[in-house]
Amino acid sequence: MGRGLGGAPGVARGGYHSFIDGLRALSIIIVVAYHAGVPGFGGGFIGVDVFFVISGYLIITLIQRDVASGQFSFADFWARRIRRIVPAYLAMLAGTSILAWNALLFSDELVNFAKSAQASALMVSNHFFYNRQGYFDVASDAQPMLHTWSLSVEEQFYVIAPVVMFFGWRYLPRKFAIALAGLAAAASLAGCIAFVARDQSMTFFIMPFRAWEFVAGGAVGFIAARIASQPKPITAGLGFFGVALIALSAVFISEQPYPSYFALLPVTGAVLALASGLAHPQGLYARAMSLRPLAAIGVLSYGWYLWHWPLISLGRITRSGESDLVLDSLMAMLGLALAVASYFLIEKPIRKRQWRFPLALAPVGVVLVCGLAANHTFKARSKSPDLQALQVRLVQRPAECARYGAKGIADAPEDCRTSGRRSVTFIGDSYAMVAYPPAAEFARSRGFSPQLLWHSGCPPVSNSDILYHEQQSCAAFRNALFAWLGQTETRVDRAVVVANWPQYLNMIAPPGERSPIPERDAIARIAREADFALAQMRSRGASKILLVGPHPSFRHLVAECVYRARAYSTSDASCAELNERSLMVTSAVSDALQNVAAKHPYVRFVNSAEFVCPGGKCQITRHDDPIIVDNGHFSWSGAEAFLEFQAASFLWLLEDESVDGVSIEMSSTSAPAP
Numbered sequence: 001m002g003r004g005l006g007g008a009p010g011v012a013r014g015g016y017h018s019f020i021d022g023l024r025a026l027s028i029i030i031v032v033a034y035h036a037g038v039p040g041f042g043g044g045f046i047g048v049d050v051f052f053v054i055s056g057y058l059i060i061t062l063i064q065r066d067v068a069s070g071q072f073s074f075a076d077f078w079a080r081r082i083r084r085i086v087p088a089y090l091a092m093l094a095g096t097s098i099l100a101w102n103a104l105l106f107s108d109e110l111v112n113f114a115k116s117a118q119a120s121a122l123m124v125s126n127h128f129f130y131n132r133q134g135y136f137d138v139a140s141d142a143q144p145m146l147h148t149w150s151l152s153v154e155e156q157f158y159v160i161a162p163v164v165m166f167f168g169w170r171y172l173p174r175k176f177a178i179a180l181a182g183l184a185a186a187a188s189l190a191g192c193i194a195f196v197a198r199d200q201s202m203t204f205f206i207m208p209f210r211a212w213e214f215v216a217g218g219a220v221g222f223i224a225a226r227i228a229s230q231p232k233p234i235t236a237g238l239g240f241f242g243v244a245l246i247a248l249s250a251v252f253i254s255e256q257p258y259p260s261y262f263a264l265l266p267v268t269g270a271v272l273a274l275a276s277g278l279a280h281p282q283g284l285y286a287r288a289m290s291l292r293p294l295a296a297i298g299v300l301s302y303g304w305y306l307w308h309w310p311l312i313s314l315g316r317i318t319r320s321g322e323s324d325l326v327l328d329s330l331m332a333m334l335g336l337a338l339a340v341a342s343y344f345l346i347e348k349p350i351r352k353r354q355w356r357f358p359l360a361l362a363p364v365g366v367v368l369v370c371g372l373a374a375n376h377t378f379k380a381r382s383k384s385p386d387l388q389a390l391q392v393r394l395v396q397r398p399a400e401c402a403r404y405g406a407k408g409i410a411d412a413p414e415d416c417r418t419s420g421r422r423s424v425t426f427i428g429d430s431y432a433m434v435a436y437p438p439a440a441e442f443a444r445s446r447g448f449s450p451q452l453l454w455h456s457g458c459p460p461v462s463n464s465d466i467l468y469h470e471q472q473s474c475a476a477f478r479n480a481l482f483a484w485l486g487q488t489e490t491r492v493d494r495a496v497v498v499a500n501w502p503q504y505l506n507m508i509a510p511p512g513e514r515s516p517i518p519e520r521d522a523i524a525r526i527a528r529e530a531d532f533a534l535a536q537m538r539s540r541g542a543s544k545i546l547l548v549g550p551h552p553s554f555r556h557l558v559a560e561c562v563y564r565a566r567a568y569s570t571s572d573a574s575c576a577e578l579n580e581r582s583l584m585v586t587s588a589v590s591d592a593l594q595n596v597a598a599k600h601p602y603v604r605f606v607n608s609a610e611f612v613c614p615g616g617k618c619q620i621t622r623h624d625d626p627i628i629v630d631n632g633h634f635s636w637s638g639a640e641a642f643l644e645f646q647a648a649s650f651l652w653l654l655e656d657e658s659v660d661g662v663s664i665e666m667s668s669t670s671a672p673a674p
Helices: 018-036 046-068 075-102 107-121 125-132 138-141 148-171 174-195 200-207 211-218 221-225 230-251 260-279 282-291 290-301 302-317 325-351 355-380 385-387 414-419 430-445 471-485 519-539 559-569 584-596 638-647 647-654
Strands: 422-428 448-454 494-498 544-549 602-608
Touching: 018 046, 018 260, 018 282, 018 290, 018 325, 046 075, 046 148, 046 211, 046 221, 046 230, 075 107, 075 148, 075 302, 075 325, 075 355, 107 125, 107 148, 107 355, 125 148, 125 200, 138 302, 138 448, 148 174, 148 385, 148 559, 174 200, 174 211, 174 260, 174 355, 211 221, 211 260, 221 230, 221 260, 230 260, 230 282, 260 282, 260 647, 302 325, 422 430, 422 519, 430 448, 430 494, 430 647, 471 519, 494 519, 494 559, 494 647, 519 584, 544 584, 559 584, 584 602, 602 638, 602 647, 638 647
Parallel strands: 422 448, 422 494, 494 544, 544 602
Antiparallel strands: none
16 A cells, blocks of 8 residues: 555555556655755656655555445544554654754744644644745755655545545446546646646645645556557556656756646656556566665655655754755665664554554554644743853844835835934845844934835846746735836935845846846846836935945855854854855946946945955854854844944935945944954
């Protein structure tokens, strides 16, 4: 029987078929290679789709057979699922919690792990991660339990499928039941395609949008019966073609947008691979996929899936988010070793025990208790004084006077509208948001009302598209922003434009196009977009504008890296390493923006790279506080220091005459030396 992602050999059509374990092996190798960062496996996440098809075939075939013979029992069905999934799952949950206890340092890490462990124990982690982040987000590396989302999807399918099939197969005409299953699969696929642009995480994580993949597996038996009459070379060719589709999908499918209709490729491949083997179990294709090394890995695939990702993730966490192909691969192989131990010490012995349903619930109870215990224990530890001390001023303070909402540019809050005689408008992406608080305080002290118009991951461009997973919300923000700037009643007295322009070089495209333009053209286009935005602000009365240039991005999550280095009594020098090409790209974008600013006497260019990396040597702390939170955003301390460093420019912005050589006194001490 199938057992989620991987597992031991099971009952297939007409008995056990080792080629199914070969297909499992192919799928788990693809997934593990993707997670470890092996080059050439950029689409390796499609291995999960293949697992869904395999599970759909095995489970639907089993239910269909037992219902038709009158031997189906809900209690027996769920007892088998529990025996084959929960014990190894419990071992992984306990082992990962022990490792996480020693690897995680920060309160937010500990609390997040506690919640994810509890959600995983309840088999609803797909909903937990859907509400927290996307599977492809950078932060996903710091989620040791992220891989359990697919197990939750399968468990939810295991709850619903037997109920639907029992009543549908038993009480409805056979053709009508099949037609309903086909309609349900079509609706699931249509929803997956229709909603992926609007909410990719929903279509990726939530079971109804994946149901069509399980149903496709359920159709394998019908397809196998149709192709069994074909010549054996044709049948074998279909099997190899299916495997080729899976392999090509792992190489060429990208993360955006997915699943969408792109998932049809690996799902079709899996269906053909299964149907071909079933049609001729002794044929060339089935024998090739039944080779002993492949079948052995397939038998271990469930345990390998359980263990490989927590080890890779926790390893990256201890390296402050850095991926390392050698170390990640070693963690993956350690996961395989643990899978061997899990199979022989846990899975195989328990599989031989014929626990009835009430007794089978015992390990479920243990998993739930472990999940609840982890939730309580990790949350309690997160309140310990030593961990709180590590997080000094890392989280940016709330951005007040932010005016963009779901319905456009809203009126400024009362306090923001009445605190000064003139306004200073900060416009940009999340880099504008983190730079805003201390600058806003300074603006208020000089009689200005500050306001912030920002959207994460969204630069102020009006004549280009930004191609990424929040494209629609970004477009809505930009449309609202420039519509607001186009209104005659809009008044902008002074303005500050801040954006991490280099991050958009591989995302920018002409309106309506789906492919980004080359980097050199993107830099020129960004310069034109910035020039247009400046002109729009000028037309609304902006007498002075600061155009803030970008600073390089770092390889590590800087603040986390610094504090981990201190916790482990090691040097934090490596925390200042830049991303490859970051300095060069940042310099090229800064030069282009500086040329734009030079054309307008009312614009001054502010080079933040000179603050972060003076002379090309980057500084990451200020009086022991990190000035960078992640790969590039300022901490509160860093935003204060940046304001002090650029004192003359901010004073120029707020004074009627240019002021040079004047320092801004903040609540903290002087800025780091350039």
